[in-house]
Amino acid sequence: MMDRRQKKSREAIFNAFSILLEKKPFNSITVQEIIEEANVGRSTFYAHFDTKDELLREMCTEIFEHIFSRELSSEYSHDFSGTAQGLKEELTHLLYHLKDNRGNIVGLFKNESSEMFMRYFREYLAEVFLQFPEYIRDDIPQDFTLNHLTGSFTEAVKWWMKGGMKSDPEKIISYYLNVI
Numbered sequence: 001m002m003d004r005r006q007k008k009s010r011e012a013i014f015n016a017f018s019i020l021l022e023k024k025p026f027n028s029i030t031v032q033e034i035i036e037e038a039n040v041g042r043s044t045f046y047a048h049f050d051t052k053d054e055l056l057r058e059m060c061t062e063i064f065e066h067i068f069s070r071e072l073s074s075e076y077s078h079d080f081s082g083t084a085q086g087l088k089e090e091l092t093h094l095l096y097h098l099k100d101n102r103g104n105i106v107g108l109f110k111n112e113s114s115e116m117f118m119r120y121f122r123e124y125l126a127e128v129f130l131q132f133p134e135y136i137r138d139d140i141p142q143d144f145t146l147n148h149l150t151g152s153f154t155e156a157v158k159w160w161m162k163g164g165m166k167s168d169p170e171k172i173i174s175y176y177l178n179v180i
Contacts, residue, residue: 010048012038014059021108026056053116056108060120063105067097067124087132088173091153094128095169098157102165122150135180149180 002010016037020029031052035045049055098105108117126146129135136145156176160167 006048009038009040009044012040013045013048013055014062017055017059018105018108026052056116057120060108060117063101063108064120064124067094087128087135088177090128090131091176092169092173095157095160095172098161099165099169102161118154121154125150125153152176152180 013034016034016039017029019037020033029052031042031045034052034055035042038045049058108114126149129146129149135149136142153176156172160172
């Protein structure tokens with residue numbers, strides 16, 4: 001378990017990395033730039049992450065573990081706690097979370113970092129879709145169906161983000177569910 005100081009350092013590194021990802025490509029960012037932006041020492045960075053790639057992986061994992069948590073709580077812009085969780089609610093919660101945290105996430109959709117981010121995103125989405133067998137047909141291979149559902153959803157999210165996330169998450173999910 002991390003103490004408060006360690007959590008604060010880790011958060012500073014994540015925030016610095018997000019800021020840098022918005023400004024420049026993943027491959028152009030150096031550990032030194034992350035350290036300077038986060039205002040932490042080199043040893044502090046390496047106490048948390050072995051490489052910049054590991055930082056990206058951990059950042060994605062932390063984002064998705066919260067978004068896809070089975071125990072939903074009330075959050076700033078939405079509250080799905082205490083409600084029945086169908087696919088519609090799960091995906092709507094996801095979009096609200098992406099919108100609320102767009103500063104940390106927008107940079108992950110850019111440049112080379114987006115490929116890794118999207119791979120993790122699709123893996124987590126597949127787990128969500130598997131919880132709703134009514135969307136998985138018996139007459140079509142499961143891996144094909146999951147590829148289609150996660151691929152079309154991630155493209156819908158990219159379309160929504162490209163448009164500035166102006167439409168309400170409920171509207172985007174309505175579009176998506178009507179199409180699938």
